Amino acid sequence: MTPDATEKATGPGERRLAGLALNPAAPVDVLLRLLASDSAAVRVALCRDRALPGPVVDAVVAHPDWRTRGFFAENPYADPEQRARLVDDPEYRVRGRLAREPRADDVCMPRPLPDRTVVRIIETYEDELLWELNRLISPGLQRAMTTHPSPKVRGMGISRLSWKSLTPDTRDALLADPDPGVRKSAEANRSSYERLRDPDAVREDLPAHHCHARTHLLLYGALAPDVVAEALSQNPWSIAFNDSTPPETVALLAAHPDPEVRAEVAVRSDLGPAERRALAVDPDPGVRLALSVHPALTEAERAAIDYEVEQDDAYCLWPVYDPESVPDLELVRARALSAHPLLRRRAAREMHLPADLVALLADDADLGVRVLLGQNHPDAPAALLLRCFLEHTGRDRWHVTRHANFPRAGLARFAGDEDPAVRRLALLDPEVPAETADRLTRDVDSQVRADAARHPRLPQDRIAALLDDPELAHRAAANPALPVATMYTLIAAAGQPVS
Incomplete structure (x- = not known):
């Protein structure tokens, strides 16, 4: 519950x-x-x-x-x-x-x-x-919204997509749509996009005070030289991200005293060779790490950078909302075969990763690679999934137990583990001994006790006793081994009719 x-x-x-x-x-x-x-x-x-x-x-x-x-x-x-x-x-x-x-x-x-x-x-x-x-x-439906027969759906499709993402034919069709509301939305979308690409319009729209609107324009708008110059002293990290920032300013940002600004510059796809060489030996480890995954680098150039990848808890489920969208498999393969753990982690979270790469990454030396593969790939092997759970204690740890391939047979062997989360694994075993389930209803950990109270191998006398337990009564009532006759008794005891 x-x-x-x-x-x-x-x-x-x-x-x-x-x-x-x-x-x-x-x-x-x-x-x-x-x-x-x-x-x-x-x-x-x-x-x-x-x-x-x-x-x-x-x-x-x-x-x-x-x-x-x-x-x-x-x-x-x-x-x-x-x-x-x-x-x-x-x-x-x-x-x-x-x-x-x-x-x-x-x-x-x-x-x-x-x-x-x-x-x-x-x-x-x-x-x-x-x-x-x-x-x-x-x-x-999301892909088809702007061409849907319903004008309200087309209108909503316009509001959900950037004008830049639409094909020229789709733009023209929406601007000439037979529905006036759709035409109005399309024109407004186009106008907003064109103003964002017009340096004079961005300058005109730029608020003088710091706010979300100002940050948005500095991040995504086309910037005039005077706007860039002002932002360089006041909001350098925002223009470090902006695609319209000129090369000479990017070079200045690459040498900025703030390492967060240099790290932002380090991921720019248009970063020049001189800036890449300088950032590769940056005194800040975060900057070097950011630069080390730059797409323009060769594997040898990556290996020459003194970077360190930390093990943390950010290895979580990476939901795929469009399973029909297939990534660039050549790029995915290159990442999976890279010596860089962060690139292999990016490959590991792809649900379309080919079988040979699944087998390769399942035994990867990096914990993050293994966990991301286990959390996200539909064909992750059972041994990997169990290993992920035992080795990774960060957020979303329990989610991997919901994977269709997660092994359940034999998990009762973990009933005495010192980690309560691992003891919970024993209660995923459909054949856990009745006496073990009974013992775990008295565990020091509340979640272990709750899981044990719902296990169908729990002895009937213990289920009956737990129905009167202030903490676990509702868990025991959810136990699928509860006799149907007892279910009717509980309903009657609560004042509900049974016939």
Whole structure:
């Protein structure tokens, strides 16, 4: 059960029912009785925090309480087709929750709504409900928005894309669109882009005080010489990033006393050979590291740089929102074969990495390479995934256990590990001995105890005892080994009808 749902439970009976609502073995009849509960905590757990069978979804969608329908609208575990049934809900707040991306966790990532549903939302919802659609729009629809038959979809496509990213034919078509609203949006987009590429317009629009708008223009706008000169003394890091900064200014920035400015310059694709040579021996290690991955360098030139790559916790899941988008595999291969760990890390997070490179990087000497490969590649081998978990203790550590290839058999051997996170692994083993599961319900770590209370190998007498435990009652109620007769007893004890 999620912490916020647990906190809403006001008593032990309600907490047990909220746990029961998450029980994967609870039959439809039990779930329907829980749906009829007066408890918001129970309905949150049931409707928002688990996948539901079809008959229960039918009842949720038709439920008279808008809050209950709203819980389901933001359920990341539900099939998007099921959530889509709420697209024309009469309650504004339910529609708003449907149009908002569900929260992500280490169990599942939000999935796009069906294209027809997103189109319906764009065409019929109030504008203030549309700004959070984001990844609810499938990659295919995102690519097709500016040429979609619906003028509202075309208009939204314009607002989501930069004018620069559109092909000339698409620009012309939008500027001549039969819908006046689309033409107006296209003209506004073009005008904004052209002003950003006009040094005089950028100077005119540049606020005198430091603010987000000023930073944006200095980062992305075409800059006149006088603007560059002023920024060189006041905002040097921003023009170090700007593509329009002239070569002579880039050379000055490469010698700037602030190492953060020099590090920003070091990644510029247009950096000249003289500047690259100077930054390669920069006194600051961060600058040398930034320069060491410059695309213009040869492997020999990289190797000549005295850089150091730290091991940290930034090896996380790198979600791929467009699986049909295939990277430059020649570039990916070059990175995977590089002697530079940071380049190999970039390759390791690519889900399209070929099998031979997966095998190569799975045994890489760099922890970051191995973890990024394990977190992101669909064919990451089982041995690598377990190794990643055991060696990497940073954020998103648990996510790797959700990988389809993560090994579960034999994990009971970790039940006595000194690291509580590793002890949790034992409870992923479907054949963990009953006595081990029992012992772990008494573990010093609260998360280990919670996992153990839900394990189906837990002895029945221990499950029964935990139903009266103030801390673990809701976990025990979610245990799939809980007898159905006991489920009805819990419902009756909480004052809910059982027949």
